[in-house]
Amino acid sequence: MNGFDELRGDRTELLITVASLYYELNQNQQQIADRLEISRSSVSRIIKEARDLGVVEIKIHKPVNRDYALEQQLIDQFGLLDAYVLLSSPDHRYEEVLFGVGRLAAGYLQRVIAMLPNDSSIGIAWGTGVYAAVNHLHEDRSRQIDVVQMLGSVGAPDALIDGPDLARMVAAKLGGRHYDLHAPVLVEEPALREMLLREPRVSEALARARGVSLAITGIGTIQEEAASFLRAGHLTPVDLAILRAQGVVGETVGRFFDANGHDNNFAINQRVMGIDLDALRAIPRVIAVACGLPKAPSIMGALRGRCMTVLATDDRTARAVLALAQQDRRPGSPDSSQPGRATNRQTG
Numbered sequence: 030m031n032g033f034d035e036l037r038g039d040r041t042e043l044l045i046t047v048a049s050l051y052y053e054l055n056q057n058q059q060q061i062a063d064r065l066e067i068s069r070s071s072v073s074r075i076i077k078e079a080r081d082l083g084v085v086e087i088k089i090h091k092p093v094n095r096d097y098a099l100e101q102q103l104i105d106q107f108g109l110l111d112a113y114v115l116l117s118s119p120d121h122r123y124e125e126v127l128f129g130v131g132r133l134a135a136g137y138l139q140r141v142i143a144m145l146p147n148d149s150s151i152g153i154a155w156g157t158g159v160y161a162a163v164n165h166l167h168e169d170r171s172r173q174i175d176v177v178q179m180l181g182s183v184g185a186p187d188a189l190i191d192g193p194d195l196a197r198m199v200a201a202k203l204g205g206r207h208y209d210l211h212a213p214v215l216v217e218e219p220a221l222r223e224m225l226l227r228e229p230r231v232s233e234a235l236a237r238a239r240g241v242s243l244a245i246t247g248i249g250t251i252q253e254e255a256a257s258f259l260r261a262g263h264l265t266p267v268d269l270a271i272l273r274a275q276g277v278v279g280e281t282v283g284r285f286f287d288a289n290g291h292d293n294n295f296a297i298n299q300r301v302m303g304i305d306l307d308a309l310r311a312i313p314r315v316i317a318v319a320c321g322l323p324k325a326p327s328i329m330g331a332l333r334g335r336c337m338t339v340l341a342t343d344d345r346t347a348r349a350v351l352a353l354a355q356q357d358r359r360p361g362s363p364d365s366s367q368p369g370r371a372t373n374r375q376t377g
Contacts, residue, residue, distance in 0.1 A: 047072060048079040095133065099347045103340060106354055107332045110314070113137060113341040126320055126343045131161025134245075134318045134341035138166060141243055141314060142174065142203065149242045150175040152304075153199060154282050155183050155192040155214075156247035156257055158318035162341070163199050163245065170204030178207075179238045179246070180283040180303025181214035183261050210234045212302040214283045215263050219299040231302070239308045246309070246337070248319035248327050249280040255323040272297065279327025281317065281336050282309055288326070290334010306336055314338050325349035 043065075050056045050064070051072075058072040065072075079085045094116035103112040113133035117126050142151070153159060153176055176199045178192040193209050200207035212231055216222050225231050249257045251269045258264040258280070264272075276287045277295060283303045286292040292306045309315060317337040319328055322345060329350050331337060342350075 044075060044079045044082070044084045047075045048085045051076055052085060096344045096347070099344055099351070102351055103347060106351065107340075109332075109340060110338040111137060112339065112347075114347045115320070115341075115343040117343045117345065123321060127157060127161050130318060130320050130341050130343055131158070132165050134158075134162035134316060135165030137316060137339060137341070138162060138243075138245065142166075142169075142172065145172075145174060145242055147173050150177050150205070150208075150237070150240070151199070152177045152179040152238050152241035152244040152312065153192060153195050154179050154244070154246035155190060155195060156249065157190055158247035158320070158341075159195055159245050160190045162316070162318045163195060163202075166199065166202050168202045170202070172203045173205050174200075174203040175205040176200040176203065176207045177238045177241055178210040178234070179241075179244065179309075180301070181210050181212040183214045183257075183263070183283075208234055208237055210238070210302065214302055215258075215297075216300050216302060219296075222300055222302060225302060235304060238304050239311070242313055244282075244309065244312045244315040246281050246315065246317050248317050248324055248331050248336075250321075250324045250327045251277055251279065251285075252323045255321060278330045279324070281331055282306070284309075286330055286334055286336070288330045288333065290330050290332070290336055292334075306334065310335055316341060318342075320346045322346060322349055325353060329353045 047061055047065070050061045051058070058069050058076075061072045062069045076085075080087065096114040096116045099114040100112040103109055103114070113130070113136070115126060115129040115133055117129065145151075151174060153163070176196045178196045180192060182193055183191050196207040196209065210231065211234070212225050216225065226235075247257075251272050253259060253266055253269055256264065256269055259266065259269060272285060272295070275295060277285045278288050279286060283301045284292045284306050285295050285297055286306065287294070290306070292298050298305070315337045316339040317328070317331060318341045320343040325346055328340070328342065328346065332340070332350070
């Protein structure tokens with residue numbers, strides 16, 4: 030028996046009347062107070078009582094289940110503008126989780142893109158997470174928003190997840206132009222990179238990438254079971270082991286970084302064609318789409334390095350990231366002196 034079953038008499042009728050006027054007829058509290066000749070504060074208390082006793086039941090229909098509590102923890106812990114956390118099921122395959130995370134990220138992108146002026150441009154990286162997000166974007170060719178490739182072509186096994194193809198896909202949906210970065214993501218020698226940077230088409234493309242209003246990127250790991258650069262053939266298991274020994278925990282926009290999100294101590298970054306992390310941090314809005322437990326240390330490093338303003342992930346990965354943050358706060362931990370919050374690049 031619930032509280033409603035125990036109600037009797039006039040009080041029951043009052044609760045039902047107020048709830049019906051408020052929820053079914055959309056009358057405001059003052060209108061109800063005037064009609065029933067009671068105070069507005071009494072109406073407010075009656076509405077709360079009707080909910081508490083089960084006279085009114087509120088059900089929110091969510092097309093994609095989200096863990097709002099974990100989202101708020103991520104926002105509070107790392108100073109993010111926003112977070113999207115998929116509430117997954119233990120029997121979900123990785124592909125299903127990534128699909129759901131991509132839908133959540135697309136919802137954010139749809140909202141932000143709608144606010145951008147028509148002469149804006151957005152930057153795009155590469156990978157399955159980025160593809161999962163932009164694949165769910167609705168088509169609106171009237172926006173005429175340009176799309177810029179932020180790092181060189183990876184030559185991914187699946188062409189659809191490579192930067193040039195993703196840029197073309199998004200530009201087609203938004204009715205804008207796409208700008209390719211005509212270079213591989215990783216060259217053999219730093220000298221070759223310096224030579225390519227002097228090419229007008231390359232330097233202009235990178236300047237355009239640094240000027241975007243919104244960036245969409247993934248976060249990669251250097252763990253062999255989930256390393257995108259290994260799958261793409263750019264790195265070997267030996268290369269990954271060397272990077273781990275140097276302190277690398279992950280990469281984003283092709284830049285390899287340590288547990289604090291620093292990327293300037295690693296020689297491999299002198300061979301990368303694309304924007305650097307300082308340029309990424311200067312972009313007003315950056316959404317990173319990444320999920321999977323092997324990526325938790327990588328996501329943590331990217332968060333600590335302020336490489337994003339918005340994170341889209343799943344609940345298990347989010348808990349793992351927050352657990353790593355908790356470890357960092359323990360006295361005597363290597364990173365306990367480091368700040369736990371990122372600074373918002375803009376509000377709202």
